[in-house]
Amino acid sequence: MATPLTHTRPRVLAFWLIFAGVVGWYAAFQLTVEKFHAYENPGSAAGCDFSLLVQCTENLNSWQGAVFGFPNPIIGLTAWMAPIVVGFAILAGARFARWFWILFWGGMLFAFCFVAWLISQSIYDLHTLCPWCMVTWSVTIPSFYAVTVHLLRSGIVPVGKKTRRVFESLMSWVPLIAILSYALVALLAQLKLDWLSYL
Template identity: 70%
Template sequence: MSSPPSRTRPTVMAVWLVIAGVIGWWAAFSLTMEKFHALSNPGEGASCDFSPLVQCSKNLGSWQGSVFGFPNPILGLTGWVAPIVVGMAILAGARFARWFWFLFWAGIAFAFGFVIWLISQSIFVLGTLCPWCMVTWAVTIPTFYVVTIHLFRAGILPVSARARGRADKLMGWVPLMAIGSYAIIAVIAQVRLDVLGALF
């Protein structure tokens, strides 16, 4: 069963999915290369190690960096392909069944939840801010907002026309929602790690 027809093709969302997917994939690729470098050169710091606070090595070398028994960036290398493919398909005029959107959202929701957990581990346990990890955070958060709101506004979730209209308006607030989320993370990091003090 296909999803209900939308008034317009979600072009802006599709473009964002492609951009976010490319950025997220590149961050995952960069972290994967750093992991290979660490394995080949034990004890040598990563190129993204700028200070004891801003670094990749501690995150990559921790158990949190390999939660499922393999380096987390491998999840990104495979997972970020999906938004790129979906975004390009939408731009090409493809329409997806309701079940496909639910599966796609489930994957995005998993990524969002995993990122939130990694943020908490990075700030409260490891005491570091990994540059490439933060790039991943930056694109995962708004992607989750965009896809979730799309389920409502496109009628993929069976909601009233009024709820769909509100979701359509809410989509325009995604950039502000993302900035607000970044601000919350920044405040927590500042309170916990004194980022400004470490930098200046």
């Protein structure tokens, strides 16, 4: 027997996806502008360069800043449109098929893993904290958590009733889990970069 679907119109999730998408897109746009500025003015500092530790230039000029052969922010300019569209579609009454949610979650998983890798590269290889990158991290992490919990609580991923109840209760804990994730990143950065000494 197929698992019945619930939470087919998750309004709170929809509002969050729109908010996260707008914030993430704006961060990607700012980084793209900085990249164009660097092309036009070689050797100049980016507007988001505040110190040797907190800056964008090192990240944008590194190979990690163009993993697929073009600047990473271009990925953000296109990819962040997806949660915005999905969020507005949910509010408009759209009901998505299971395969659509799975594909959407796959995109969120890729974004989460990519961000986790970029965080590690920033801290342990580039030794910088890029402001607009951190804005992107701050919305990618909870977005992945929220979409994952939604799929498991709603029956989109077929799990038992007890498991669904567990994830139902976990949705309200997503903000705290995200904050703990931020704290972990801050701790790793402190241990490696001693960012508190720059305050």
